Amino acid sequence: MNSILPNPNGIRRIGVLTSGGDAPGMNAAVRAVARTCEKNNIECIGIYRGYSGLIRSDVVPLKARTVNNMTSKGGTMLYTARCAAFKTEEGLRQGVDACKYLGIGGLITIGGDGTFRGAEKLANAGINTVAIPATIDNDIGCSHYSIGFDTAANTAIEVIDKLSDTMQSHERASVVEVMGHGAGHLAVYVGISVGATAIVLPEGGFDFERDILERIREGKFNGKHHFIIIVSEGVTDTMALAERIQRETGVETRTTILGHIQRGGSPSARDRVMASRMGHFAVEALLKGETNQVVCYRDSRLLLTPINEALQMKKPLDEYMRRVSYELPI
Numbered sequence: 001m002n003s004i005l006p007n008p009n010g011i012r013r014i015g016v017l018t019s020g021g022d023a024p025g026m027n028a029a030v031r032a033v034a035r036t037c038e039k040n041n042i043e044c045i046g047i048y049r050g051y052s053g054l055i056r057s058d059v060v061p062l063k064a065r066t067v068n069n070m071t072s073k074g075g076t077m078l079y080t081a082r083c084a085a086f087k088t089e090e091g092l093r094q095g096v097d098a099c100k101y102l103g104i105g106g107l108i109t110i111g112g113d114g115t116f117r118g119a120e121k122l123a124n125a126g127i128n129t130v131a132i133p134a135t136i137d138n139d140i141g142c143s144h145y146s147i148g149f150d151t152a153a154n155t156a157i158e159v160i161d162k163l164s165d166t167m168q169s170h171e172r173a174s175v176v177e178v179m180g181h182g183a184g185h186l187a188v189y190v191g192i193s194v195g196a197t198a199i200v201l202p203e204g205g206f207d208f209e210r211d212i213l214e215r216i217r218e219g220k221f222n223g224k225h226h227f228i229i230i231v232s233e234g235v236t237d238t239m240a241l242a243e244r245i246q247r248e249t250g251v252e253t254r255t256t257i258l259g260h261i262q263r264g265g266s267p268s269a270r271d272r273v274m275a276s277r278m279g280h281f282a283v284e285a286l287l288k289g290e291t292n293q294v295v296c297y298r299d300s301r302l303l304l305t306p307i308n309e310a311l312q313m314k315k316p317l318d319e320y321m322r323r324v325s326y327e328l329p330i
Contacts, residue, residue: 045102099122168226188318
């Protein structure tokens with residue numbers, strides 16, 4: 001099938017970078033960008049270490065063969081970094097100058113809100129940009145899905161299932177902290193998946209008596225002998241919470257903080273496919289003349305949202321998911 005697109009802006013070279021926290025599936029997105037460029041007779045260059053690498057023109061040519069077998073690799077082959085310098089006027093000017101020096105007619109940035117802000121600044125300075133949401137927290141307001149979420153959830157579920165086996169054997173409670181960056185999407189998804197007794201979320205406030213003790217007491221009354229408590233990072237002191245549970249219930253309690261293990265590992269099928277679709281869609285958007293846009297997944301399809309609108313959109317926790325998480329563990 002011939003998929004070569006019209007190129008009204010005459011783009012001859014597209015750059016791609018990954019920025020902020022890494023997420024499983026970023027490599028699949030980079031691969032899709034590189035191969036879609038080659039299919040359309042466009043050069044593709046990878047920019048190392050996000051906006052920091054852009055300022056220094058630290059780049060590598062990306063050909064179809066360069067990105068062989070990258071769909072299965074976690075992390076990001078382009079590395080990632082946060083760049084305080086790019087937030088300044090001087091840093092932005094250096095980034096714009098680098099794009100012009102490198103002949104970048106379009107730039108694809110892969111990451112979260114901070115990555116979008118950088119892309120918006122470049123777009124406002126005349127550089128064609130399209131951003132792709134990639135964060136395990138799945139907290140990008142304009143998109144129902146962000147690259148990395150499914151893999152991170154599955155990683156957490158696999159670990160917690162193993163913890164559950166030993167907690168059951170010893171009739172203990174396990175308090176497990178998952179990532180989330182101030183949002184409870186990952187915690188509630190994981191909590192439902194592992195049958196958590198309670199889930200401590202940043203949304204809606206946290207009450208120890210209501211959200212923890214009553215849930216454990218109800219479980220014990222119904223014959224339950226081990227308990228999994230999921231905590232979204234930043235809501236409370238997880239270690240202190242475990243100590244308080246043990247002190248007030250008499251149930252021996254252990255703490256596990258999963259941390260950055262959730263960001264690693266081979267991407268799930270969903271993340272590989274979504275990243276590939278988004279990377280392909282982003283290149284096609286640039287070639288059609290789009291700029292200052294975010295690739296979003298809503299209502300089972302890909303579409304574009306202006307970056308300034310995307311940054312203003314908030315993503316509330318799904319109240320039905322919250323209700324399911326509360327009503328099933330009886």
